[in-house]
Amino acid sequence: MTRPPLILVSPDIESEGKEHGDRSISVSARYFEALTMAGAVPLAMPPTVSRDVISHCVRRSEGVLLTGGEDIEPQIYTARLPEKARKTVNITPDSGERDYRELMLIDEVFQQHKPLLAICRGHQILNVALGGTLIADIPSQRPAAMAHGREDARDQIVHDVRLTPGSLLAKITGGLKLGVNSTHHQAVARVAPALRVTATSDDGMVEGLELKPGGSRWLPFLMSVQFHPERLVDRYPAHQAIFQTFAQVCAVCGNNNL
Numbered sequence: 061m062t063r064p065p066l067i068l069v070s071p072d073i074e075s076e077g078k079e080h081g082d083r084s085i086s087v088s089a090r091y092f093e094a095l096t097m098a099g100a101v102p103l104a105m106p107p108t109v110s111r112d113v114i115s116h117c118v119r120r121s122e123g124v125l126l127t128g129g130e131d132i133e134p135q136i137y138t139a140r141l142p143e144k145a146r147k148t149v150n151i152t153p154d155s156g157e158r159d160y161r162e163l164m165l166i167d168e169v170f171q172q173h174k175p176l177l178a179i180c181r182g183h184q185i186l187n188v189a190l191g192g193t194l195i196a197d198i199p200s201q202r203p204a205a206m207a208h209g210r211e212d213a214r215d216q217i218v219h220d221v222r223l224t225p226g227s228l229l230a231k232i233t234g235g236l237k238l239g240v241n242s243t244h245h246q247a248v249a250r251v252a253p254a255l256r257v258t259a260t261s262d263d264g265m266v267e268g269l270e271l272k273p274g275g276s277r278w279l280p281f282l283m284s285v286q287f288h289p290e291r292l293v294d295r296y297p298a299h300q301a302i303f304q305t306f307a308q309v310c311a312v313c314g315n316n317n318l
Contacts, residue, residue: 065122065310067100070162070182072129073107073154083107083154091127091179094290097300098307109161111168118168122314123175123281123306126162126182128288130155131246136163137193145197148245163189170278175313177306178284180244186284187269190252198245198265205263209245215291218242221267227258228283229268232305233298240267240287247286254278259285281309 069091077084085107095102102125105117118124131150134141136159141149162182166189169176178186184194198205210218217239223230230236238259248266251257254275259268269284283306289299 062311063314065100065307065314066120067095067102067123067125067307067310068105068117068121069095069102069125070105070127070165071107072127073152073158075152075154087127088290090288090290091125094293094300094303095125095307097293098303100303100307100310105165107157107161109157109164111164114161114164115168115172118165118172118174121174123177123310124165124169125306126165126176126178126186126284128180128182128243129158130181131196132181132185132188132194133159134194134196137188138196141196142201144200148197148200159185166190173279175281175306175309176279176283177281177302179290180286180288183269183284183286184246184248187248187252187255190254192248192252192255193250195247195249198247202247202263202265205265206261208242208247208261208265210242214241214243214288216241217292217296219261221259221261221287223268224256224258227256227268228270228281229258229285229302232283232301234301235298238298239296240285241291242287244286255284258283280313281306 071085071087074084074086092102223236255269256272267286271282289302292299
């Protein structure tokens with residue numbers, strides 16, 4: 061009997077939550093709704109930096125989802141950052157801890173050969189974890205770029221991205237163009253050596269990544285996207301297909317290990 065896959069979801073951390081003002085995990089319900097719609101069972105990861113706990117969490121799950129959130133600490137990916145860009149970087153006292161936790165999480169995903177879907181911030185931290193770099197602030201470092209920080213339309217299609225022929229994203233969505241939302245001011249700069257670009261916006265921003273050909277020996281599934289498909293699944297089948305395919309791969313991997 062095929063069982064629904066358990067997907068480990070990496071959340072953000074708030075310094076003061078609603079209950080007693082304690083540190084709290086924070087994650088949009090949209091991720092859980094999209095995964096549930098795809099037939100998976102999502103479970104939030106605890107806010108820990110214990111390698112043993114992270115390793116056990118990954119081992120007991122069939123796949124991992126990296127979510128969006130605040131900016132990544134620039135010191136992780138660059139020794140030099142223009143002052144104008146540095147002033148725009150939005151990090152909290154807990155940001156560095158999340159960076160550290162997710163770098164360990166990504167390493168465990170590769171060690172344990174688990175499927176991975178990375179969204180927005182997750183797309184960026186994945187690239188950094190594998191040796192790539194980021195544009196810390198698109199408006200100041202790429203002034204000719206389009207407006208990517210469209211928080212006013214986070215649930216709407218605001219621009220198209222071109223998909224790489226033969227890429228996993230193109231196969232899943234069934235075309236070479238995809239309409240996406242856009243709520244980011246950071247972006248992938250130098251692509252990590254193990255990855256290849258699968259989607260770009262008209263101004264050249266990297267909107268999707270996957271492992272280079274032959275990467276299946278490392279992971280059974282890896283997709284990262286700069287946009288937020290979980291906010292579009294209820295109206296756009298192509299975005300729903302991203303979660304459906306991810307969940308299906310996780311289910312197969314999980315049932316093969318029974």
